Amino acid sequence: MAQILNGKELAQSVRNDVAAEVQAWTDSGQRPPCLRVVLIGSNPASEAYVRGKEKDAREAGIDSETLRFDDDISEADLLGVVDRLNTDPSVDGILVQLPLPDHIDDRSVIDAIDPEKDVDGFHPENLGRLLIGAPSFIPATPFGIVEMLKRSKIETEGMRAVIVGRSNIVGKPLAALLMQRDINATVTVCHSRTRNLAAHTREADLLVAAVGRANFITADMVKEGAVVVDVGINRVDDESRDKGYRLAGDIDFEGVREKASWITPVPGGVGLMTRAMLLKNTMNAARRHADVVAP
Ligand SMILES: Nc1nc(=O)c2c([nH]1)NC[C@@H]1CN(c3ccc(C(=O)N[C@@H](CCC(=O)O)C(=O)O)cc3)C=[N+]21
Numbered sequence: 001m002a003q004i005l006n007g008k009e010l011a012q013s014v015r016n017d018v019a020a021e022v023q024a025w026t027d028s029g030q031r032p033p034c035l036r037v038v039l040i041g042s043n044p045a046s047e048a049y050v051r052g053k054e055k056d057a058r059e060a061g062i063d064s065e066t067l068r069f070d071d072d073i074s075e076a077d078l079l080g081v082v083d084r085l086n087t088d089p090s091v092d093g094i095l096v097q098l099p100l101p102d103h104i105d106d107r108s109v110i111d112a113i114d115p116e117k118d119v120d121g122f123h124p125e126n127l128g129r130l131l132i133g134a135p136s137f138i139p140a141t142p143f144g145i146v147e148m149l150k151r152s153k154i155e156t157e158g159m160r161a162v163i164v165g166r167s168n169i170v171g172k173p174l175a176a177l178l179m180q181r182d183i184n185a186t187v188t189v190c191h192s193r194t195r196n197l198a199a200h201t202r203e204a205d206l207l208v209a210a211v212g213r214a215n216f217i218t219a220d221m222v223k224e225g226a227v228v229v230d231v232g233i234n235r236v237d238d239e240s241r242d243k244g245y246r247l248a249g250d251i252d253f254e255g256v257r258e259k260a261s262w263i264t265p266v267p268g269g270v271g272l273m274t275r276a277m278l279l280k281n282t283m284n285a286a287r288r289h290a291d292v293v294a295p
């Protein structure tokens with residue numbers, strides 16, 4: 001039976017660390033790190049994430065505000081908002097919540113964010129720097145996954161890591177991170193066109209699922225003793241819940257926990273670490289902005 005990689009506890013310890021860093025920063029006479037989140041429209045999941053981010057940021061002593069716009073905002077107007085935040089010297093970090101409405105090109109907006117303020121780490125300059133191992137903002141979900149492993153003292157040296165999902169915000173940056181010299185995993189990235197997926201996942205010492213399909217990874221696809229990380233947050237209809245739905249990951253938790261050595265739950269796993277690592281990136285953005293090199 002797997003041990004639980006407890007996102008609630010691990011994220012709390014990251015948040016405590018960031019709160020102490022922010023305190024030391026303001027004690028030294030600096031203003032608090034400043035994060036601005038841009039939210040377009042009223043997608044309920046996005047609203048929930050953004051509320052969570054704001055709460056975490058405030059508790060850590062970060063100055064956080066969400067700028068809200070109707071979902072009929074033009075791409076040009078949104079680019080104008082980004083430009084104002086880029087040039088505003090009181091702003092350290094910018095996060096434009098995704099997904100954006102269909103009439104706006106996500107990539108154009110991400111590319112417009114000043115890489116020095118790109119606390120999501122989605123700008124090509126930061127993704128490129130991550131790939132070559134240069135200092136960069138690391139996307140919060142992959143960063144959070146690695147932080148969970150480190151804080152739980154899970155040995156990654158020589159591990160076979162299999163990532164299911166090739167997105168620019170999870171799968172690809174996580175692959176780059178796991179290849180780095182302080183992790184030393186051997187990485188395979190699988191996706192919807194992978195032939196015989198289970199043959200790959202069954203070889204994984206570290207299996208990460210980021211596909212967005214509830215309970216997609218079942219016990220028969222997992223090697224005995226694997227470390228299993230679930231990035232999925234799927235809303236599944238459930239009439240017995242007040243909200244009418246419950247959250248399910250991409251991993252069939254009940255089945256897979258019997259085989260794994262470690263497993264992340266949903267909720268209470270990677271999502272909370274994602275939020276916590278955004279705070280860390282925002283603290284680092286403030287340091288960079290003040291020309292103090294990030295640790
Ligand atoms: N520019 C941008 N940056 C992001 O980092 C970003 C984004 N857009 N768009 C959406 C995804 C998803 N994401 C999550 C954040 C927190 C939880 C989270 O707090 N999860 C809780 C529960 C959440 C709930 O109750 O709905 C948990 O897993 O326990 C989940 C997912 C950030 N994302």
Ligand SMILES: [Mg+2]
Nearest residue numbers: 100101102104
């Ligand atoms: Mg779009």
